[in-house]
Amino acid sequence: MNNGLKALRLSSDELGAQGAFAAWQASLPQFSTDLNGAAMADFRVEQTAWLMDSLIVGSGLLAPIRVVRTLSQIGDGYSQFQFIQSIRGRWTGDADGRAIEAEEGDTICFDTARPFRVVNTFSNHRFLVVPRDKLPHALVSNPALHGTVLRSAGNFVLAAHLDALMRCLPALHEEEAARLTRGTLAILTAALGEIDDQRLSKAETQPAQPALRLRVERYIEHNLASPELTPEAISRDLGIARSSLYRAFSPLGGISSFIQLRRLDTACALLFHPEEHRSVRELAETLGFENSATFSKAFRRRFGCSPREARGRGTTQSRDTKAMFERWQVATQPPQQAAQDRSLVGAESV
Template sequence: MRPRRNPIPDLQTMNKPISRLDLQSSKLGRQAALATWKAALPQYEISLGTDLDDFWMDLSAWLLRKVVFTHGQTSPTRLERHADRLSDGYDNFIFVHFMKGRWQGEADGKPFTLNEGEVILLDGSRPFHGLATASSYAMVNVPRAVLIELAPSLPLLHGRVLHSASGWLLADHLAALSRALPLMHQGEAERMANATLTLMAACVGNLTDKAQGDMGSLIPAVRLRVERHVERNLTSPDLTPQTLCRDLQIPRSTLYRAFSAFGGISAYIQSRRLDAARAILFHPEDRRSVEEISRHLGFGNATSFARSFQRRFGCTPREARQNGSTFVASSQVLFERWQSVLRANA
């Protein structure tokens, strides 16, 4: 007879402090703080909206199991996610709440303006750029799989400012969380993280297909339809540009235009399959061979799969499995990369 599992949580674990990082220009110096910030966020291009002599920053980040929460204050700054960096596998949604200041930019070529007190939602797998005034903000990195699990039918999210009652509620919640997190222990913080994710899912659930039309273009809606179809059919050997046009009744020219920022639709399909392969390799209980994973995800053979994987992630599939992670694989890995960069530059 098997022993019964103890339902009582590990109180020592639940009451330990939250993993936290701090980056302050007043302690590191302006130049070192800026260099550290750039090194910790290689998926972005960061530049100053002012001279280095006027640059200042004070950032704190917390790891809350599934997400990374950041609260910061910075001088004017430009943040860009270039199309040529999309192949790095960074696949997070980013909720940004400006408590003070203003942010203006473009997401997928569409302008956005984020005013004080508002929340914007950005898709890290797509290009964007923005120039912020001196600001105070809260930012939450949410892995795509985490948000999709809570909101399976995601509407078009990239560059959306959450102008709704639930959006204002989320803004107030993120501002309050930035004040309360320094006082929380791990168990309490993780419960609040789950509540935050539930609130986020409620917010995006209010974005209807009709509202998507406000983006002013057919292309984003086409891309969303295709992305959903690709995710449902990643393992199908028949997933090709031709079958997408046929099954979704999309003109070939429209399909290719919708995915031009990703190097074309074929490149997009391959990148999503490589992301899925990486997730399998990192799963502690999935021991399928590289050849089995290659067949499962529709690659021609294990050799071509390994070459494509190494071009995308800088290591072979076997090396990835042995190392167990890349910096974009999960919130924990992202946070650990930040830790290593901060230690190296302290």
């Protein structure tokens, strides 16, 4: 039997400005959100979203707001990619110190495992939430992805695809959605090929600190398996003063913390790879952890479950878009219905 896709709708016309803003905030606990100085009475939101296999696809209108992902929040393990495509309106902010300026037609790339800040004018936009393991490793590990604004021909193809997809989603069934998910990811991956072209064209004008950080991050990616991957080794091999190294990575929690997070994210991707058969202990050793116990403890702290639990389920608690979408559904429902759903969830867990 074919089933329709899970869907949600959030409307300030139905909930009122204050109720809709409260629901919108409740659906995004991994971010700090506010009205950026605007009056509550002026808040407006009209958004619809669907769970398309492992992707969340949506669109809508949104009044000016501010969304921030702080360094302290990154410890919650929420680690996915979000893409916001502006149809009308302007988005500005920064990602790891890199300025974001997106106009109509642009697509902004966000890695929620890294800090960022963004504000918007009144906007009409589409959005796409993608689990990390659904993108090629070369893209996932590319530090230039976070904060990049896509403007190439590939982005226009992606826009046309998402526009057509939004019209089809209400009538899609799960089997069709699985097929279209593969196509959507292929088009997204092609559009993201613009990132390296942008990096090369901006190399001469990029601020010194972000450029230094990109250089170090690429060194880290190539040496994750080395137990000798330390700030001292990086400073020595790249000829960078340790003070400059520490200063560059201070917005990300420090260089040592960044190395561990990259090792954990890489381990998570490997756990879900269909051709990866090494044990948890072997993966821990491969990625430079002292032992499997240290690795498992750090993994649970970041992702909310053990490596074995994640491998068994095929996802981590923090990366499960299906569970996240269900939380969105409860948060965006009218108060009486949301209370009933929460009580049902509680009863099922007893």
